[in-house]
Amino acid sequence: MNAIILTAAWGIIMMFGGVFFKTKARPKYWAVAGLFLIFIANFLELRSGEPFFAIDVKHMLSFNSFNLTFISVALGCTLLFFLLSGRDIERVGANVSEYFALIFFVLCGVCLAATFNTLLILFLGIEIMSIPLYVLTGSDKRNLKSNEASLKYFLMGVFSTGIMLMGIAFIYGGNSEGSFFINNINLGEGRMPVMIAIGLVFLMIAMSFKVSAAPFHFWTPDVYDGSPTVFTSFMATIVKIAGFIAFIRLFENSFGKIQNQWQMLIAIITAATLFIGNLTAVFQQSVKRMLAYSSIAQAGFMLLAIFALNDTAKEGLILYAAAYSLATIGLFAILIKLYDYTIDGFNGLGKQQPVLAVTATIFLLSLTGIPLTAGFQSKLFMLMAALRDGHQHWLVLFAVLCAAISAYYYFKIIQAMFFKEEGQNIRDHGSIAAGADISPAFKLLLIITAILIIVLGLFPTLITDWLHYIP
């Protein structure tokens, strides 16, 4: 509750702040401060179970350790994102505080998507998440790619909204209780009613679209590629994992009992996502685009949680969210600083910027899932969940082989950084882009992120234990 209200409120503050802030740098500090406070507030709620504001929401929201833990993770990652990339947000355009305001609104949507208890809130939350993103995607207005990305995102986004609404309508129609509450859906005995089934498929498709699961992922590469890199970083991490939380909560609470009736669909979607994501990423030359595809691939792994739908899966999903977000945010933060976004742009980074190179290596190792990094633990949890579920072992095998492919493209970057010689244009311009400065603070933050990843890799329980925390 705290997080929802405070993010909304702080979004408004940032919005008006645009009028008062004199310097361009000011909004960042406000945003960081505010987000920090929100993080604390949410953490206190997690600890005490008591929100500051006792608002009667008529059971439309549900707060439990799972949601709140996730919200803390999301807020924490966003905080890190502000700290690492705040400067680059300023470089996107003039309306800095508005950008921050929009991000806060998105966070509000994230919190709603994580805590919804009725389909109405789910719908609103996802919309609140999406609409500001259409804008942020297009925020680099001079840049045609940015415009294109935002229009594509918008058109396909509303299309998926339509599908989602259709699904909700059918669920409502099929639900003899005549209610939108997700844990109040009458699934009937044995095979579920046809209208429920149609609605379920529609909803599944809509959610798959939001988490960019194949074959509904097509918007992802273009949008991530086109939008300003800072916002790509935000979209690819916090928003995406929020989608996953919504996904798993919806399907666990409303359709968990009849999992066996739709598990096959998820299995197919998962396999397709893993396959397309990893395979397409192999050939990419632009790292930004490659990361877009890798985010699809990682989504494939996260889908295993929805496939398995047990406690391990939930723990794993949160852990995966944290690990994946940390690594990706860090990687993007480094990528933004570079002069050349292609893989060759990384050549010789190890010599020029050892700190960046080493931390980037740790992030990549985490994404690959090498032990000692959080990425490994999260993958371990996912595989464990999927195997524990006991159906469709082929999926696990397939996932692992795809993970092997992923090593192929992640390590191409590592090779470039350490073992390749710089190309001519790098030698002329240096690896780092003109405007970007590598402050010691930035390096320090990167190192902290890397350490976080390794600590989580050693002690994943630091996060997962909160799921079993009773205030």
Added chain:
Amino acid sequence: MLGNDITIPHLLIFFPLVAGLITFFLKKEAWVKAWSLLTAIITLFVSLASIYYRNNLELSGLTFNYEWLKYMGASFAVSLDGMARLLTFLTAFSFPVIFIATYRNSYKNSKVFYGLMLLSQAGLMGVFLSSDALLFYFFWELALIPVYFLCSRWGGERRIPATFKFFIYTFTGSLLMLIGIIYVYLHTGATQFSDHSFSLQAFHSVLLIPSQQDWLFWLFFIAFAVKMPIFPFHTWQPDIYEQSSAAVTMVLSGVMVKMGLFGIIRWLLPMFPVAVGKFDNVIIWLSVTGMIYASLIALKQDDLKRLVAYSSIAHIGLMCAAIFTTRQMALEGVMIQMFSHGINIIGMWIVIELIEKQLGTRKISELRGLAHKAPVLTIMLVVIALANIALPLTNAFIGEFMMFGGLFKFNMWCAAVAGVSIILAAVYTLNMVQKVFYGEANALTATAREISLNEKIILSVIVMTIFMSGIYPQPFFELTKDTVAAIITKFK
């Protein structure tokens, strides 16, 4: 936070680890070398201590258990049994030898090189010491990563693709093993805090129906087979040996290939006795084919490193076959042979490295008559080569004799076919010796000179080891008999 008492296994793992991390921050190359050599030597002493204390009963110093992920049933459990002692000793012994042998070489930012070397040592130690499946997998990968960097950073022209292939190959294998580990884990019994457990005992006592064992067996086996490697998973090896720098090659071939064998003995055999009993023929014939195959290919190699690589594949094939006979004699042989093979092949690499450093080539066709210029080198090489073809009174004889004995017990035709590789080994080894060292010196080799003192010393250390363990192998058997007995009981 790792328990209140630091035990020998800890020293073996964390000493190289910490020292390696420190190495990254050293300035002068001289310091780096001295420091890492010192570390390696101290580690050697620690492992000697571990062997010395094997008889006194307080094992608390030799096993240690820290609840790591309590609710997952994973713990930081390390323990030293006979085989672990043997292999940690091999690791601890190889690194000083390698450091001294390559002391003259200078590397681009050597601190990174030596740091990574020490890290890989720590990883290897971990693999051999860990008695918890998750921990084992951790170290299994961690030993790989430094080597990946070592191989891609320092070496020949084609090193990067070669290393990449090596990495992807082994990584895929280990991921398959990961599935296997998780699957077995999910079938282990509950512990105090968790409903399953990763501990070695739990894994060894896990009950799996044959159909499960069958495919789990292959998941594990492929990972180990790639690592060893045995035919037909071996194609990464010659390239990587050829391309990577000498010191790394020594680590890879001397110690790292033992990971696969170790894994089979420590994990695969006890977990899936039924599947082993079912597939042993397949594996053994595969290995035997590999032996002949590799030996025949070795006949055709012109590059010394590739030649040794293929001969190593043949030897590993024999060990793998011997393990799967699950005959006591064979396993005893494997134990000692794991050590001997490490020593011999490291010796081989040292000699090759010396030749290449002097003459800048490894091509057999370009070398002739080195014996005139470098008699000592020649003698050393001949001894090592003879050990390589398992002449009696050299260390390799004991191992190979017992392995063949066990293989014969398993299936006499198998042993007969495998025996052909003994002859082939003699052929290619003697060819090599003759072409490289005998005959008239040519223009290139005329410039060769005798090896320096420290090289002489290190080679004679190796030769000493070869003879000592060849004439009086008893200590090795004493060291490893408990391990062997434990495994044999599984297959009674």
Added chain:
Amino acid sequence: MPVYYYIFLAVALFSIGVIGVLIRRNAIIIFMCVELMLNAANLLLVAFSKMHHQALGSINPVSGSDAQIFVFFIMVVAAAEVSVGLAIIIMLYRNTHSVDVNFLNRLKN
């Protein structure tokens, strides 16, 4: 009146919207077709609300009303989307003087 008439009507409208999205190239019209899809959903929801009211009205006098509230919120959201969407389209038109989505192929592969 049986509900499936409404269902078929709504699904038909929805499909027409989908077809429109598929075959038109003008961004604005595609957007309009999406609006059509939304309205199909609205119609369906209202029909269901009345259906449930028919079934459960005796037990709960306000049963089914929440669907109509939902429709209201859908209109709200639609309005918001329209404002943003048209802004985006105009921005693009400013830069490219076209609303043809087929010109949007700088990002591919």
Added chain:
Amino acid sequence: MNNTLQIVWLIPFLPLVGFLINGLGRNNLSKTLTGIIGSGVILASFLISVFVFFSVKSGNTHVAHYFDFINTPSLKVGFDFQTDQLSTLFLLIITGVGFLIHLYSTSYMHEEKPKDFAKYFSFLNLFIFSMLVLVMGGNYIIMFIGWEGVGLCSYLLIGYWFKNNDYNNAAKKAFIMNRVGDLGFLLAVFWLLSKLGTTDYHQVFALVSDPQKKVLSLFDITGITLLLFVGATGKSAQIPLYTWLPDAMAGPTPVSALIHAATMVTAGIYMIARSNILFTMAPATQSVVAIVGLATAILAATIALKQHDIKKVLAYSTVSQLGYMFLGLGVGAYTGAVFHVMTHAFFKALLFLGAGSVIHSMGGEQDIRNMGGLKKYMSITHLTFLLGCLAIAGMPPFSGFFSKDEILAATFAKNPVWWGIGVLGALMTAFYMFRLYAMTFLGKFRGTRDQEHHLHESPAAITFPLIILAILAVTGGWIGIPELFMHGGHRLEAFLEPIFAQSKEMAVKHEISNASEYLLMGISVLGALVALLYAWNKYSRYQKIEGEETGIGKVLAHKWYIDELYDSVIVKPLQLVAAFLSNVIEKNVIDGFVNGVGKAVNYGSRQIRLLQSGQVGTYVLLMVFGILILFIIQLFL
């Protein structure tokens, strides 16, 4: 354990010390010192052996256990030395002849650089060490240590002049062919291990010969013995593995004398004699042994007829003589075989050393067509050589007569046809030996001028061993005088009785009457005499005739083309297969597959990214198709 024979470890240990001293100090020691050390240690161990011999003769046999070589639950191998009649006999031969040859070498190798001289002696000592381990080993594994060791030494010594590549090839050939044999030996040992769990001679023989419990089936025994015999063929140069021995003549002549005539090549015979019980229990193997031996004897003899290299002739004669020994073993005349080993060691070493002395004074010339008339230049060599020839030709009362006759007699008892062939071989032996003798020493000199005035008798260090050996060659046979000449004259048989006792009672007895035995002797001796005289007067006026041999002669001169046969049947195909594997299978099939996977991934990636066409329309279309598929699966499947 306080048996006097516990000290036998000294016998092999001293040569080892010599090896170490000479080997390590090769850069500092003077030639004289090296020679003294090298020969001295052998002399010392000879003396010890003599002591041991008398101790054994007084009926004291002993197995000395020093330490556990391998001691595991599955395998126990003690480092044991067994001293009994058989090993003692061999000890005497090895150390005795060995010492003489060391002595000889000090002068023969004197042109070498001190370093190489030391190397030579260290190798020689090492060889003696290994050979002693071989014969003293208390079980098959210790024996195998020596077995491989002597192979190694012969490799090192054949390739002693390592600058010459042909020599290296010869050395390699010797080693590899031995390895083939060794594999057989090893397999036999494994077989024993897997059946009996031990390789100690005592236990093995006790278990096997125990009539109550049949631990070994006939199949087992036959298999084991055949494999052992394969090992023997390798070491003792029998068909099919004999071709290395003639090439081994590349080594220095004393080496040929010691290793390739007197000692190492008899290891096979020793081994079979040692395990005589096994062989006696495997009649099939015995006949195989006999036939192979006989065939080798004849084949080698025929080849020897046409060789021109003095050492080659001797080499082939060695092969043929070894053949006789195997014939002896095959027909169960173990004593005879061992007897022949001993006598052969004397006269063949003598002949080789003589040949060496000739070569020495001919300045390295080995082709007998360029010799002749050396009688008047080097009288001692000539005389001793003649005695050697008579001995090998089996003229009574020279040693060769007794041993060979014993074997032939036993053969006749077993199978008259074999006997006939054996006698034929004996005739050939007489013929080619005297061809050799006549062409070398009789007639007039056919060499070059400076060779001629360089001719001289060799120094004492060379002649002394010749004389000793000559005496032995003449008298050596008298310890084995057949019963029918002198009752209890066969002192050797009496001495070796304990070793072969069991086999004797197992084997079926064939008694042949004295009359027929006299007859056989007469036939063989007369035949040999005729051949001898014919060769004598034919080749004493031998003129150099240019031009190739023709017909059968050519085949013989080319050694029945056996080398060529092996080359085209084994070596070349092997090379082809290896090339095929390394170039085709390895590169294209296996590695091709691995890389193929990578290529496939890249290709798939390149294709699949075309889905991402950038067209919203296409995206939505694909999405709708996805929706359709999911619907169909969910609703209709």
Added chain:
Amino acid sequence: MSIIEILFWFLSLLALGSATMVVASKSPVYCILYLILTFFAISGHYILLNAQFLAIVNIIVYAGAIMVLFLFVVMLMNLNADSEPHQKNKWLLYMGGIAGGSLLLVIVAALKQGAETGQLVQMNSGNIGLIKNLGMILFTDYVFPFEISSVLFLSAMVGAVVISKREV
């Protein structure tokens, strides 16, 4: 055949027909007008279903505000039939038609199996659709979503500003 049914069929056909015309007709302006017509038809259905509030809102908000906004934009860009980009890619055209059609078919075919689709819909009676009742519910039970939707509007507003503000 009661008047309600006649109206139902009429409105349905009107809605479907005009919707088809939205997709089919060339000029964007016509499209918009047809869409408005469709909305009117749908509002008619609402009235049939006695959901008066929604009917009004639909007309005011949708047909009124939103569609006029569309119209303005189209006018602003003065798009007309000949400036309209028409689908050259016939393949995509047909595939689109087929895909949409089969979507309809699949769902209809699925629903045919379903039993629960036979339930009746309460026509022009029942008062849940009245502004009073909906208002009551909206400001009691649904006050939280109502508040939250303000965030939605805020973000939309900020977004529109960010997007369309000329940078200087």
